[in-house]
Structures are given as structure tokens and as C-alpha cells.
Amino acid sequence: MNVSLQWLSDHVDFSEYSMPELDDLLTFAGIEVEGIQSLPDHLVVAEVLSSDKHPDADKLSVCQVDDGSGTPRQIVCGAKNYQVGDKVPLALPGCVLDAGDGKTFEIKEGKLRGVESLGMMCAASEIGLTDDADGLLILSPDLKPGTPLSEVYPAVFELEITPNRPDCLSHLGVARELAALAKKPLTGVSHYGNSTTPTRVAKDEEIRISTDSCPYYTARIIRGVQVGESPAWLKQKLESIGLRPINNVVDITNYVLMEMGQPLHAFDMAKLDGGIHVRPAKSEEEFVALDGETYVLDDTDMVIADSKKAVAIGGVMGGEDSGVTESTTDVLLESAYFIPSAIRRTARTLNLHSDSSYRFERGADAYQVNGASDLAVKLILDLAGGEAEEEIVTCGNLPDAPGAVALDNDNARSVIGSDISDGEISSILESLGLECKGGEWEMPTYRLDLPRPVDLVEEVARVYGLDKVPSNQKAWFSPASKADASFDFASKIQTRLSGLGFFETRNLKLISEAQLADDLATNHRGMSPVRLKNPLNDEQDYLRPGLVPGLLATAERNVRFGNPDLRLFETGRVFTATPKGGEVEHEHLALLMTGASAPRSWAENDAEGLDIHDLRAALDQICPDSLHFQPVEDDRLLCACSIEIGSGKKSTKLGLAGIVSPARARELGIESPVMVAEINLKKLMSAASGEAKYEELPRFPGSSRDIAMVVPAEMEAGEVAAFFESHNEPLLQSFELFDVFQDPSGEKLPADKKSLAWSISYLSPERTLEAAEVESAHSKLLDSLTSGLNVEFR
């Protein structure tokens, strides 16, 4: 909301406050100052002394203007809406104006079509006042040429009023609040809350209400008005906060709205057919509003209607045809109270937000409905003449005023944590307009936000200020939670992987339907991905079921940016839907590797490409000695080669790894093999949770023997390893594969065979082994290899 400093000073004298002090006052009232608009320097009032046709341009005029300096100044101008003698804004050379899009331009002396022009006369839109770009802004004739325009339109605060404070949605409201905080008197407002105009209950044919959305409606008729331009003071007030003046009657309703926060509407009596009927809209009822748009209403919306048609969407916007125009003579002035939720619903469903709906939906003060009507009528009679009917005609009843609340001062002190005195508490509440009666605090009618004791505590804390509250450092010892353990485990893995040369990524959790195909499907047995009901766009309509889709998208982007060598990982939440319609969330870890195995450097300028064994090496590092890998047949599309990652004796499945199919990698623009893995972090954590235990170091030397075996080319090394694993020989300590050899030419080895070379270690914890013992154990191993696995030895 825009609030003019000049307008505020109608009610409070802030003359001794500097701008930063006022800013602070507002800020610590809980009213956020989002910006301060002020007109630029070198922008002054000028009087047009003469205007002649430009010799070389039909659309331009050459004017002499009085800028207050005593010497006429020549300005070339394209506007037509002024007359000689008018006062207009003049931007002098050096004036910096806003050019939109965050850009500015500076006014300079120059020539327009060969004629010298020493400045620019401006429209309201050009100086950022209102959106009126239609010709020059014609200023009050009373202004003295040379007056800086910033004195005519002083600074305006852009304020953010929190939704609990609708009472601050007006100049009076803000002034009232600031006066309380600055302990200053509030002036010029005594009549607003208590109207002295007699009221009369409307006859049925005058006003009828047939909806709960409008508890109280009033009308006052003013006959014989002269609609015309508003006086300068009124136009300046509205312009200063960005409202475009329309005509005196409409301007007065807008003025009262901005002054008191009570929206009003003025109807042209001649365009009303019979009495006012406040009713629900009919289903599919069409309505053309002031903004020229047609709205299709339904029965949850409320309209103000005459006997034939709707003339306004209640509390939101008037109709195009029923408003006050130059030809209007008789006016019906509406001042009413509408239920906030009803207005909110209509404004939202129609996406039609007005200054009026903004206030009603937050909660206007029902008790100033008549007072606002009074102020508007008084101004109409002053500025547009005519005669008002003696009574305000009313229909319905005012809602209950806010009740009284008891405040336990000890509780307030305890919540605030400060020994603020009873007197101080009372003085704060009284300054805000509350009255203590019989031990309870009574609210002013405009404070709808204080129904509970805690709301009063809030007021005391707010006004008292947190700067006066001591800073306590109160701690409590918390036992580590499960979440702590998960966080620490994830941190450990993140740290290890980054030490291994992996970058951590954090991809968006929302992905597209197409990206689902990139999922490794670690979770998908009987599960489906979770789809949003109202996605923003089709790039983000699913929650990720796994981390690999995001990693692949990141890899694609990085390769495109010229970084083909990637080691990436991510930890984070993934989502799947159960067949029963619930959702499951898991924490996952995923890795992606592609490109060269080492960065290119003088020492290594021909590094090999990364392959699946590098990925496994990384996995081994994350969780030493606890993972094993099992190739799996996989019909899923993503991977050309899939490996199940398991752990423990029972081989708990933790996740999957694989090489992305070359076809998919090519689609992503990646030429090198792309390896990915995805693991359930919680399962990994329980697999890794065994505590390290000391084992006695071998005290006696061991002995090792090498075996070079020739096996069918398709036999997996894992099969041989499993054989060693199951071989029953107490002296066999460990085995290690140290060479794999194949010869496609068939010269050194048949092409359908491969050679695997193993080093087998024998060790006894009790003694140094005799050569004969080792020989005997080794030859038993060789024998059982021959019979069990059908291998040959080289």
C-alpha cells in the first residue's frame, strides 16, 4: 500500500522526524517499508507562457515556459492537452527519470527537429506518479512556477501491511498506529467513528439483503450534484499515491477509501432500476465490470443489483454502466460491511483484486460504515453541490464489536522474558486505543486481531520492542535422534566422495514424465512414481523416484558446457507411490561417472576412460569391505549392464549400478561410457553400522603361491572368487586377482579362453608355516579347482 507522508501529516505531526527515523518507526511497528518513492531533483512546476507551432513538425509545439528563474525557457513539446497559462511538471536538464525496466535517462539540452529545447514537460506516467500517459499532467493553478515537484508530491512509502492488521490499510490507520508508538496526538478524526447522521431502516423496496455475505448495507442519496473535475488538493492527494483522478464524486469515494479504509461505491441513480438488492449471483450470471472485462459469476459470489440486473460485484468492483459520469445528477452512495471470507473467495475465483476487495477480505471496521458515508457526503456537498437526503438508509445489522480480553501481566512478562512493569503494559495498551474496564481490556472496533490474551502480549512485545528484552542463552542437552544419525552418516559419505574427486549436486526434486525413463528403478517393484495434481509445467510434474534422472540431466548440461569428465554424486529424498495410494519417501545416494579417469595434465596426458570398475572402486571406498556386487539380468531400458549392490551374508539388496546404454548416452550428447549407481542410504547405513573391532595382527609370516588359470572367456571372475571363498582350507588367508589376459588373435591363448592370475596367501596365526604344509594346502586347492571349476593351469 502506498502511503503519502504529506497525507499522514493531516493526522500526526512528524515534522521533526527524518526519513530514516520514520522508516524505523514504521519498521518497528511491524509495518515493512518496501520502498520509498520520491520525485527526482530538477523537476519543477512550470507555467506555459506561449505555445507555437513547430516550423518543421506538425505534431510538435514550441513553448516558452516560466520555470521560476525569471527568464522564459524554451521547450519543444508533443502534447496537446494543455493551454497557455497551465501549470505543468518540467524536467530541467540534469533531471534523471525512470525509463522503465530498471533503466533511467537524463534530461539534456538539445534540439528537436532543429529547434532548441531546454528540458521536457512531463505526463504523470513519465515522472512515475500514476499510469496516466495521456498528455501532460496539469497541475494546480495555485502553484508557484519553480516549486520543486517533490514539494507538491512529497515522498510516498510503499508499505507491506501484514494480513492481521487491516486497520492499517488507510492513512488514518497508519497515522493512528504511528501516533500511538511515537506518543503523539492524533488530529482531525473525531467524527469518523461516530456518525451523527440520523439513520432509518430501509423499506423492502429500497434495500433488500438476501445473502449472509452482507450483514450491513447503507445507502444515502444526494440529488442535484455537479460532476466535474476535482479540486487540486484532492487530485494531488490521489496522484501522490498513484491513483488517477476520474471525477469529483469518484475521487471522493477513493479518497475516503484511502483515508479511512472503508470502500464506498457511488451509483448513478438514473441508471438504477428500482431499489437495491444485495443477493447471491445467479449461476453463470455475466457481469461487465468497471475494468471493461466480463466476469461469469456463480451463486457463491455476491452482487449488488437493482430490480433488473446486477450493478456491482459486492465489495469487489462496480459495473461499467452504473457508475458516476459527467452526466450524473443524482447519486446513491453505498457504504457497507461485507464478510471477509466471501469477498476473498470471489476475488480469488474471479482473479479480480481491487483496492476495495483488498480491504474487505482482510476485514474492514464495520463501525465506521456510517462515518465513512458521512465524510463522503460532506465532501460531495462541498465539491459537487447538491442536496443529501437527511437520513442514512440502512439494512441489516452491524456485527458484534470485538469482545473484552483479560491479560495476566505475569504471563506477559514470562512470555516476553522481561520485567516490564504493570504501568508500562497498561500504558502501551492504552496508547493503542484499548481501554481497561473491570479488569478486562476492551478493543477499539477496528482491532479485529486481538481476541485472545496472547494477542495482547504480542501488542505489548511489539511496542516494547525486542531491543529492550535481554538475550538469554538457555540450552538443554538433547540426546542424538535418528535424524542426527542419518545426517551424520550422509555427511560422512558426502565427505568421502568429495575427497574421491566427486562433486555433490543438488537437483530439483520435480522432474518431467520423460525423465522417469532415466530412473534406475531401485524402488519400483509394484511402486509407481508420484504425480502432482497441479504442476506448474510439464517439465516438473513428477516427484523424482530416484536420483539418477537429475544426475543425467546435470551430466548432459555439463558436457554441453565443455566438461566431459565428470564424477558426480547426490544424496537426497526420492518418492514413490504404493499400490494402496500412499507415498513412501526414502533417502538415496547416487553416483555418476563419465569421461577420463584422471584430469589431463603434463604428467598424464592420455588417461584411460572411466569404466564400471572405477565406479565399483568408488563404491568400495564409501563402504569398505561391506558391499558386494552381483550382475543381474535386467529388462529395464536405462542400463546396458546392471549390477545389484548387496551387503552382508544374506546379501541385502542396497541398490543398483550399471552402465547407461550407449544409445541413451548419445541422446544426452555423451560419447564416453556413463556409469551410474543408486543406493538406499538407510539400508547402506544399517549395512555399515557394525562397529570396528580390533583383530590381532599376524605374528608369523605367511606364504603365497600364484595360480595362472585358463578358463572359458565368458566365465566371470566372481565365480572363481566365490569358489575360493567356499574352499574349506583353514590356512587359506586371502586371494587376489592380479592379472586378466585375453588374446583375440588366438596366438598366445585360444580366443574363447582367458587367463586369470591369482595370488593365494596362506597363513597360520599360531606358527610359521612349513613349506610342505603350504605345498599340501595349495595342491589340494589346485585339485579341487580342476574338479570343481574345470579350469586348466598355465
Add this chain to the structure above:
Amino acid sequence: MLAELEEIKTDALAAIGKIDNEPDLEQARVNFLGKKGRLTAASAGMRDVPKEQKKDVGQKLNEVRTAITEVIEEKRAALIAVRDAAAFASVDPTLPSRALPKGGLHPLTHVLNEAVSVLRRMGFALAEGPEIETEWNCFDALNTPEDHPARNESDTFYFENGKLLRTHTSSVQIQTMLKEVPPVRIIAPGSAFRRDEIDATHLSAFHQLEGLYVDKSVSLADLKGTLEYFFREIFGSKTEVRFRPHFFPFTEPSFEVDLKLHATGKAAKWIEIAGCGIVDPAVFEAVDGKRGDAAYDPGEISGFAFGMGLDRLAMIMYGIPDLRLLIENDVRFLKQFA
């Protein structure tokens, strides 16, 4: 015999003096001191030496052997020193380092880790909750009016079954209080979602850090002390912190926290960084209603809560101008924080 020995010594010293490499030195040692060397051969002549001279010749023999050995060892040490000196002479220490793959944590993780470590020092334990939430946990229990704009489908992501993607981590407050009894002292970092088009200052999914402390007589003074300490640990002990009255449905009173920070080369200004307040009794009542007990009787206990945007914290701490950089994961960007 004595003369012969003296000659051997002279020859040996001369020969060794000229040697400039280790193999030649070894050869010289063999030539003079080896089994078939000249000194060994000469010492064979001892048996012909008359008995009365044996002592002198023997002494001479030892003297010559010792002298030659010393010279050889001296020479050897000198040659090794030369070799050692030469060993690394050709190293160019200004060559770029041998490249290891570089890795690192995401800047958001750095920020999160730092925040968590400070808060843990203050006795907060971590808590978590689902990101797919019920409307009750995300809004109702947090005292959010039925027709609050945040509940709109235009602002919040929903699922067909009526659940939603949590719009703030504050739902973890509810999740925790439903499970635990006071005192509760938790922090909950996590994702939150809002139906915003992604641009430089908005992400549809972003990161928050929530805090909640519920105990007997927790006050604004405790809240103030906690957050002042927290931000001064993160941004430096002289950081100015101010609390501005604000409004949130689930705290009363509510404040926004501003820090006075310098962007590089600019004057310090107040930057909004967190929201906080005293837990509204309506939240405790909702929790007790669901629990079916009076564990959170607002007459007995009170609490404070705070929340802040981690993405925003990262932007401020690292001077990152555009939120999209945080989700694009460009390795050139990630390298800057490794």
C-alpha cells in the same frame, strides 16, 4: 718391501684422486685392496720378510691399508654427495601439480553443515518429516485459516489424494510434537515447495531450516539470545541483529530477523534472513487435540520457533546472485566451493 708399500700407497692415492664416478672407485678398491689387488699381493711377501723387520713392515702394511681405505671412503662419500645433489637438481617445482580429480560439497551443504554444527553446539537435535504432507500438518495445525491464500492450488502443489508438498519445514514442528513430549529442542533442515516459476529469486523447491524449542517458560528473551548467538557464529561476532515485529499464523508474537550485512563494496544494509516467534497456543491446542492428551498444555509450557531459507543464506554468504545456479550443478560453479 717398505718402499714397495709406500709406492702402492702413492699410486693408490693418485689413482683415487682422479676418479670421478662410483664404478671406477669400486674398481680401484678391487685393484688395490681386493683379493687379487696390489696390496694383498704385496702382503703375501710378508713371509719373506726377515723376522726382525716383520713388525715394521706389518705396521706399514696396516698404515697403507688404512690410508687407502680412508681415501676410498672419503671419495665414495664425496661421489654420493654429488649424486644426491644431482638427484633432484632437474626437478622443476614450478610445474603445475599432478592433477587429481577435484571434488567438493555443494555450497548449500556447506551452509547447512555450518548451521547445523552451530545449532548442535546449542543443544538442538535434528528432526525430520515427510515432504509429502497432509494439509492438517502443513496448515491446520499451524493455525492457518481455512481460506488462507497459501492453501491455494495456485500457490501450493497438491496430489490427487488431497496431500500436498509441504510449503515450509514448519510441518516438522507438528510431526515432532505429535511424537515427543516436552522438552523438545529440535532443528529440521529440509526441502519446501511453492508453486513458483523458477527465476533468479524463486525456486519451486527450496531449502529451509526450522527450529523449535518447547519447555517450561520459554520466552522471547530465549529466542532472541538463541538467534543472536546463531547468526553471530555464522556471520561474525560483531554482526548486528534486529527483530522486527511481523505476522505468522503459527507464532504470536512474531518477528522477522534482519542482519546488517555488507555486500562487497557496498554500504551495510539490513537484510531479512529469518522469521521467528513464540509458538501460538492454538498450535499447542491442535497438537494436544490430535495426541489426545495435555502434553502441550499452553498453560504449562511455551516455546519458540524459527525458520530461515538456506538458499538465501547461501546467496548471502557466497555472494551468489541467481538461485538457479544452485540447481544447475555446473561443475565450474561447484568447483568454486570445493
